[in-house]
Amino acid sequence: MADRVHLEEESCGLLLELEHILDSDPLIDEVGFIHPTQLAALIGVVDCDSSGDLDTLKFFNRDHKLGISTQILFPLYKQAKIIFFDEIERYKKQTGISGIWGDETSLQRCKSTLDELEIGVMKHSKVLLLLSADLATAWNSRRAIVLKKDTLSMYMDELRLSELILSYSAKSDQAWSHRRWVIKRIVGKLPNLQEVIGKESKLVERIAERSKMNYRAWNHRCWLVSYMTGEQVVYELKNSRVWAGLHVADSSCFHYRRRLMMRMLEDFCAKNASVSVGSSSEIYDIWKEELEWNKLLIKRYIGREALWLYRRFLSLHWLRDFMTQLDSVIFLDDELHLLHSCSIIPDSDFDDFQAQAMYSTTYILWLARQLSRSHAIVLRQKLQVGDMKDLLNSVCPQRSFFCDMLEE
Amino acid sequence: MGEFAADRHVKYILSVEKRKDDFESVVMEHLRLNGAYWGLTTLDLLGKLDAVDADEVISWIMQCQHESGGFGGNIGHDPHILYTLSAVQVLALFDKLNVLDVNKVASYISSLQNEDGSFSGDMWGEVDTRYLISCFSPVKNKLLKNLSYDRFSYIAICCISILQRLDSINVERAVNYIVSCKNVDGGFGCTPGGESHAGQIFCCVGALAITGSLHHVDKDLLGWWLCERQVKSGGLNGRPEKLPDVCYSWWVLSSLTMIDRVDWIDGQKLVKFILECQDTENGGISDRPDDAVDIYHTYFGVAGLSLLEFPGVKAIDPAYALPVDVVNRIFFGR
Ligand SMILES: [Zn+2]
Numbered sequence: 001m002a003d004r005v006h007l008e009e010e011s012c013g014l015l016l017e018l019e020h021i022l023d024s025d026p027l028i029d030e031v032g033f034i035h036p037t038q039l040a041a042l043i044g045v046v047d048c049d050s051s052g053d054l055d056t057l058k059f060f061n062r063d064h065k066l067g068i069s070t071q072i073l074f075p076l077y078k079q080a081k082i083i084f085f086d087e088i089e090r091y092k093k094q095t096g097i098s099g100i101w102g103d104e105t106s107l108q109r110c111k112s113t114l115d116e117l118e119i120g121v122m123k124h125s126k127v128l129l130l131l132s133a134d135l136a137t138a139w140n141s142r143r144a145i146v147l148k149k150d151t152l153s154m155y156m157d158e159l160r161l162s163e164l165i166l167s168y169s170a171k172s173d174q175a176w177s178h179r180r181w182v183i184k185r186i187v188g189k190l191p192n193l194q195e196v197i198g199k200e201s202k203l204v205e206r207i208a209e210r211s212k213m214n215y216r217a218w219n220h221r222c223w224l225v226s227y228m229t230g231e232q233v234v235y236e237l238k239n240s241r242v243w244a245g246l247h248v249a250d251s252s253c254f255h256y257r258r259r260l261m262m263r264m265l266e267d268f269c270a271k272n273a274s275v276s277v278g279s280s281s282e283i284y285d286i287w288k289e290e291l292e293w294n295k296l297l298i299k300r301y302i303g304r305e306a307l308w309l310y311r312r313f314l315s316l317h318w319l320r321d322f323m324t325q326l327d328s329v330i331f332l333d334d335e336l337h338l339l340h341s342c343s344i345i346p347d348s349d350f351d352d353f354q355a356q357a358m359y360s361t362t363y364i365l366w367l368a369r370q371l372s373r374s375h376a377i378v379l380r381q382k383l384q385v386g387d388m389k390d391l392l393n394s395v396c397p398q399r400s401f402f403c404d405m406l407e408e
Numbered sequence: 409m410g411e412f413a414a415d416r417h418v419k420y421i422l423s424v425e426k427r428k429d430d431f432e433s434v435v436m437e438h439l440r441l442n443g444a445y446w447g448l449t450t451l452d453l454l455g456k457l458d459a460v461d462a463d464e465v466i467s468w469i470m471q472c473q474h475e476s477g478g479f480g481g482n483i484g485h486d487p488h489i490l491y492t493l494s495a496v497q498v499l500a501l502f503d504k505l506n507v508l509d510v511n512k513v514a515s516y517i518s519s520l521q522n523e524d525g526s527f528s529g530d531m532w533g534e535v536d537t538r539y540l541i542s543c544f545s546p547v548k549n550k551l552l553k554n555l556s557y558d559r560f561s562y563i564a565i566c567c568i569s570i571l572q573r574l575d576s577i578n579v580e581r582a583v584n585y586i587v588s589c590k591n592v593d594g595g596f597g598c599t600p601g602g603e604s605h606a607g608q609i610f611c612c613v614g615a616l617a618i619t620g621s622l623h624h625v626d627k628d629l630l631g632w633w634l635c636e637r638q639v640k641s642g643g644l645n646g647r648p649e650k651l652p653d654v655c656y657s658w659w660v661l662s663s664l665t666m667i668d669r670v671d672w673i674d675g676q677k678l679v680k681f682i683l684e685c686q687d688t689e690n691g692g693i694s695d696r697p698d699d700a701v702d703i704y705h706t707y708f709g710v711a712g713l714s715l716l717e718f719p720g721v722k723a724i725d726p727a728y729a730l731p732v733d734v735v736n737r738i739f740f741g742r
Contacts, residue, residue: 255603
């Protein structure tokens with residue numbers, strides 16, 4: 001029993017120590033959970049006398065980097081959790097109603113204890129979230145308090161905390177969701193919304209660099225598109241091209257481009273209700289350039305599924321929304337040419353070329369199925385269904401039924 | 409390829425529940441109700457649900473319920489639609505839906521429906537993000553895997569349908585919202601314009617199936633996208649260019665089953681892939697061969713085998729994600 005009390009006191013000390021570090025350095029921008037031996041090495045740089053007991057090493061904090069010993073995670077989390085849930089319980093009681101918080105009359109009552117409780121909840125939830133990023137109850141408690149105070153600086157603090165957590169827990173859905181909540185709250189309060197959206201987009205790019213094919217990160221960036229101006233959309237498209245060219249296997253970054261392209265198309269159609277997209281418009285040039293750039297990547301990076309799927313999208317809309325019947329004949333000839341050049345499998349690098357042949361074949365078949373009747377007839381006349389069947393049978397026999405869909 | 413180690417998996421599931429003394433298990437406490445659903449459904453599929461004390465589970469679940477009617481992921485945690493579905497599903501497994509105040513749960517769910525037909529996950533109201541759980545390894549200091557994909561529209565519709573209160577939400581609007589998330593590739597994203605993802609597709613197709621609205625789906629086109637998820641090893645991925653993962657055996661396969669295109673993938677090769685992901689010594693199934701097992705992938709591996717009609721595994725309903733006999737009991741009284 002005495003042992004337990006001692007243990008609890010100790011972990012309570014851990015919690016206080018960590019909260020003190022967080023308070024005294026609000027600019028911490030990186031957190032890592034570090035094995036004590038590594039921690040010793042880190043501390044050793046600044047502190048010569050580090051050969052002592054590894055168990056005494058708990059935290060590392062320098063240049064706004066915070067390291068926490070993996071040894072103390074369990075007691076630290078347990079203590080933070082007990083205190084947090086205890087406080088949140090009292091807080092809900094104080095504010096009168098659990099569920100809908102912030103009832104005015106009860107707020108008047110114990111103002112000082114309430115303030116203390118709020119400070120406590122904010123402190124402890126922060127520690128908990130650093131250790132367990134998807135603990136929704138902790139995020140909720142922060143939202144309740146921030147919403148009540150409703151100050152811009154508190155909202156900005158929340159963006160900072162979620163960024164800190166995303167720096168090592170880039171797939172935390174709660175942290176991403178919290179950002180969207182904050183941005184929705186401050187949209188009307190900001191003079192420079194476009195700047196914030198632009199920065200947010202850059203943040204996603206930085207995180208996507210470290211955390212490959214991160215669906216939530218890219219989903220967040222797609223969400224930002226609806227807050228962008230037309231110019232911003234064009235800027236994003238041009239500016240994120242280099243990145244995409246270096247990450248051709250990241251299908252999500254091509255989906256982001258899809259989203260931007262569609263936004264442009266929607267804007268264009270809204271402005272020019274009755275006109276079809278003419279060859280003199282900016283969007284026509286951008287779309288054409290995108291198709292050419294995509295073809296370039298396809299030829300440079302052999303057998304990349306994401307590139308071919310992106311091409312399905314680009315070509316389908318190109319034919320549907322930009323092309324006259326006559327133009328489309330020329331375009332489809334080019335695509336068939338691409339198919340033929342991609343379905344040659346040399347002996348070396350067999351796998352990649354095999355994949356390239358498969359993707360190019362299914363690309364054409366997919367287009368043939370999805371095109372409107374008149375375009376599809378043109379394409380199907382050019383394609384010999386029998387030839388396509390042979391081709392498909394040789395590159396992916398298990399999907400030969402794709403051809404059957406064309407015969408209907 | 410090893411044999412299917414059903415008994416070991418049962419042992420593994422029963423042992424997970426007892427693990428409470430390390431960091432990795434306590435940081436998952438907030439979604440214990442999800443874990444209970446995964447574990448108990450697997451036990452039922454393997455015909456071993458009687459290995460747990462039903463009364464104990466049910467009394468714990470009822471302690472997770474809030475005044476609002478919604479359930480939290482564990483005692484003391486805020487309510488969320490996700491855990492509410494898990495609670496209802498587990499009660500259904502035990503044939504104990506009668507302990508619920510159905511009106512209360514139904515009104516919690518219907519209160520989360522928005523004007524446009526979509527659903528929020530809780531009072532904080534983010535519309536319809538899929539729910540993903542990331543398994544965090546503090547030691548390696550990196551994310552290991554995503555644990556679950558869900559979608560609030562599906563969750564709401566599935567839950568309210570099990571409670572037989574579909575009339576308490578606006579089904580037409582809910583369906584219209586889901587249809588607005590459809591992409592040109594035939595798949596669905598989590599919001600209009602969102603990237604297609606096998607987890608989202610399951611949720612959308614499942615919700616459409618439950619509401620009898622599958623005519624909104626271009627089955628050949630969606631089937632095309634889904635069957636392209638099968639990679640050389642036989643496993644399925646959730647998006648283009650990703651590695652195969654056992655959990656997609658469920659998301660992709662259940663969707664293909666609902667749109668009647670399951671023969672578009674190679675079932676034999678998929679069975680082989682799932683069996684290779686077993687820990688044949690200590691039980692459990694992992695995301696990929698030789699990775700560490702967890703309860704989530706154990707459930708989806710077994711559920712995938714069930715859809716592939718693997719011997720010794722009960723049939724699972726692809727839309728409700730419950731054993732077929734449980735679904736029949738709910739709707740046809742056995
Ligand atoms: Zn998985």
